[in-house]
Amino acid sequence: MKIYVPLDSAAVALGADEVAEAILARGGDVTLVRNGSRGMVWLEPLVEVETPAGRMAFGPMTVADVPALFGDLAQHPKALGLTEDLPWMKAQTRLTFARVGVVDPLSLDDYRTHGGLAGLERALGMTAPDMVAEVTASGLRGRGGAGFPTGIKWKTVSEAKADRKYIVCNADEGDSATFADRMLMEGDPFTLIEGMAIAGLACGATKGFVYIRSEYPVAIAVMQKAVEVARAAGVLGASVLGRGPAFDMEVRVGAGAYVCGEETSLLNSLEGKRGIVRAKPPLPALEGFLGKPTVVNNVISLASIPVIFAKGAAFYQGFGLGRSRGTIPLQIAGNVKHGGLYEIAFGLTLGEIVNQIGGGTASGRPVKAVQVGGPLGAYFPVGLFDTPFGYEEFAGKDGLIGHAGLTVFDDTADMLGMARFAMEFCAIESCGKCTPCRIGAVRGVETLDRIGRGDSGALPLLTDLCNTMKAGSLCALGGFTPYPVMSALTHFPDDFARAKEAAE
Numbered sequence: 001m002k003i004y005v006p007l008d009s010a011a012v013a014l015g016a017d018e019v020a021e022a023i024l025a026r027g028g029d030v031t032l033v034r035n036g037s038r039g040m041v042w043l044e045p046l047v048e049v050e051t052p053a054g055r056m057a058f059g060p061m062t063v064a065d066v067p068a069l070f071g072d073l074a075q076h077p078k079a080l081g082l083t084e085d086l087p088w089m090k091a092q093t094r095l096t097f098a099r100v101g102v103v104d105p106l107s108l109d110d111y112r113t114h115g116g117l118a119g120l121e122r123a124l125g126m127t128a129p130d131m132v133a134e135v136t137a138s139g140l141r142g143r144g145g146a147g148f149p150t151g152i153k154w155k156t157v158s159e160a161k162a163d164r165k166y167i168v169c170n171a172d173e174g175d176s177a178t179f180a181d182r183m184l185m186e187g188d189p190f191t192l193i194e195g196m197a198i199a200g201l202a203c204g205a206t207k208g209f210v211y212i213r214s215e216y217p218v219a220i221a222v223m224q225k226a227v228e229v230a231r232a233a234g235v236l237g238a239s240v241l242g243r244g245p246a247f248d249m250e251v252r253v254g255a256g257a258y259v260c261g262e263e264t265s266l267l268n269s270l271e272g273k274r275g276i277v278r279a280k281p282p283l284p285a286l287e288g289f290l291g292k293p294t295v296v297n298n299v300i301s302l303a304s305i306p307v308i309f310a311k312g313a314a315f316y317q318g319f320g321l322g323r324s325r326g327t328i329p330l331q332i333a334g335n336v337k338h339g340g341l342y343e344i345a346f347g348l349t350l351g352e353i354v355n356q357i358g359g360g361t362a363s364g365r366p367v368k369a370v371q372v373g374g375p376l377g378a379y380f381p382v383g384l385f386d387t388p389f390g391y392e393e394f395a396g397k398d399g400l401i402g403h404a405g406l407t408v409f410d411d412t413a414d415m416l417g418m419a420r421f422a423m424e425f426c427a428i429e430s431c432g433k434c435t436p437c438r439i440g441a442v443r444g445v446e447t448l449d450r451i452g453r454g455d456s457g458a459l460p461l462l463t464d465l466c467n468t469m470k471a472g473s474l475c476a477l478g479g480f481t482p483y484p485v486m487s488a489l490t491h492f493p494d495d496f497a498r499a500k501e502a503a504e
Contacts, residue, residue: 001030002050003069006101008037008186009218010179015062016045022066023047036187038101039341040088048083049073057083088338091357093319095307095327096300097180097343100187106225108233111190117235119309123198124244131202132158135305137313139325143180144170144261144298145373145402145476147324147391153295156285157203160293167199167208167249168289168296170266171223174213174258175374177333177405181299183341185212185219188303189226190235193249195302197240198309200247203295208249211266214256224251258429262475263296265431276431277475298403300329320346324390324401332358334371334407351385354408365410369492371418373402375425376480378487379415398487400480415492420448422484426477437478440469444485451496459496462489 005020006012023032038046043059049069056073057080058065068076080086094100103110111117123131136151157165169192173181185192196208212220227249230236236248257275259265264278267289288294304326308316317325324346330353333339337359344357354360354370361367369379378399380387387397394401409418427441444465450458466482473479489496 001028001070002033003030004033004035004048004050004055006037006045006187007034007105007218007222008044008183009216010041011037011044011046012218014044014060018063019045019047019061019066022063023069026066026070028070033104035103036100036105037183037341038083038089039097039183040086040338041340042338043080054082054084057081057086088340088342092343093327093345094343095316095319096191096304097184097188097329097341098307099191100183103188105187105189105222106229108190108229108235111188115310116190116306117194117241119306120194120197120235120241122309123201124241128158128202128204131198131309134313135202135308138308138316139320139323140301140304140308140316141324141391142298143300143304143328143403145175145400147401150297150301153285153297154199154202156283157205157293157295160286162293164207164290164292165203165205166289166292166294167196167203167205167302168263168267168270168294169196169208169210169299169302170261170263170296171210171212171216171219171299172254172261172266173216173299173403174256174261175376175403175405177371177407178331178374178403179405180329180331180341180403182216182219184299184303185210185216185223189223190230191303191306192223192299193226193230193235195305196249197236197247198305199295199297199302201240201244203293205295206246206248208247209270209289210249210251211254211260211270212251213254213260220251220253227251257431259431259475259477262477265475266296267294274431276433279474321388321390322346322392324392328389328401328404330357330389331403331405332408333405335361335363335410336408337362346388346390348389349385350380350387350389351382353389353406354385358406358408361408361410363410363412365412367408368411368413369409369415369418371407371409371484372405373400373480373483374405375422376400376476376483377402377405378483379409379418379491380487381491383491398483398490400483415488415495416448416452416498419485419488420445420452422481423448426481429477431477434472434474434478436469436472437474437481440465440473440478441481444469444481448485459489
């Protein structure tokens with residue numbers, strides 16, 4: 001009997017370890033696999049049992065539900081049916097996350113069986129320029145927030161002249177409502193390793209680093225073990241798969257500073273320096289880690305590379321809309337009925353994502369706003385729910401896709417309070433490098449407090465301050481903080497007016 005219990009951090013927080021221990025305590029002929037999460041967080045811990053018909057899902061499981069797994073599965077009180085037939089799974093287009101929840105994360109044989117290393121095998125038969133051209137043709141853009149074309153970054157590093165080059169994976173996932181990086185590393189680490197190895201071949205880099213925030217202990221442990229397994233199998237080391245040049249990598253753990261999600265701050269931290277933003281130019285692609293040409297890509301960007309090489313650029317480019325190509329792992333959180341990870345092609349409207357995929361609010365009250373792109377993203381009202389999910393489409397409405405994290409709020413949310421939270425977040429997390437961020441965020445909190453006390457004269461000051469921060473900050477922290485503040489003021493003026501009325 002083969003049973004799957006997630007080792008995913010969200011599942012563990014909800015009791016997955018205890019369920020796994022209870023299954024093992026039953027004894028008998030049981031093979032327990034600790035897999036990644038399928039992304040249905042409201043059903044975690046989601047236990048799967050392998051049957052002749054396929055894997056059956058049960059959840060949310062408790063220790064008390066374990067004994068019934070060893071009886072008539074169809075009569076189990078938590079039986080959900082075949083996992084792949086669940087509505088949440090059937091409607092997705094899983095490319096990057098195709099193996100997450102399916103494979104044993106640390107079994108390289110399992111990875112190969114499910115199509116792993118096919119992209120790397122193909123890449124080994126290509127020239128570096130052809131590899132860069134493949135990524136460019138796919139239309140892949142940075143999934144970490146900026147949406148910069150990945151092929152352009154790779155081309156710059158590939159053509160740079162230097163004695164050493166590096167591939168750095170930014171796994172410092174600090175945005176609220178974002179967990180795709182963590183889920184990928186915990187559930188399918190070899191995909192990230194394969195993507196980094198292909199990047200190394202394309203750019204002439206011989207060393208890679210995965211920079212993971214310290215708050216992700218499970219991801220750190222899984223990635224470290226996966227690197228060891230890959231090295232022992234010859235995927236990494238002196239020769240990639242015994243046919244390519246040398247490429248090796250290691251995991252580095254960051255202290256958890258939010259600003260280290262910005263690439264130059266991350267590089268400073270990786271070098272053992274204080275995590276503060278660097279002025280650009282020079283670009284990291286030319287002078288990055290230790291002053292050498294460096295590709296800095298997000299986890300999902302690099303983990304999308306294997307499928308592009310395995311199936312071809314045209315296949316990947318065939319999904320999406322406009323300049324937003326491929327699929328995007330939506331991370332749905334907040335006051336929502338069905339929260340979790342849902343991978344789909346770009347192009348669905350925001351309303352379809354919130355109401356159809358997410359199922360509306362968990363409270364049952366009307367949706368008031370959705371913040372897209374983490375704590376620095378804009379608040380979108382219901383009136384903008386017809387906006388297609390794409391980079392340019394959101395930018396045209398003064399918003400940003402960011403890391404594709406969505407936080408849902410119902411009609412009880414105070415948007416003045418949420419605007420203040422965003423500004424205070426920036427004030428706390430600022431590295432102090434530039435004045436607009438360091439001083440502007442503090443003044444912003446004070447100005448919002450004045451508005452909250454009924455001082456309507458502070459409103460134009462808030463607008464001026466946000467414009468100054470947007471124009472003068474050196475990194476996304478200060479530059480994007482005005483987005484949630486100004487969107488709250490623009491789309492929810494009544495919340496600001498009520499504060500004035502309450503003061504009077």
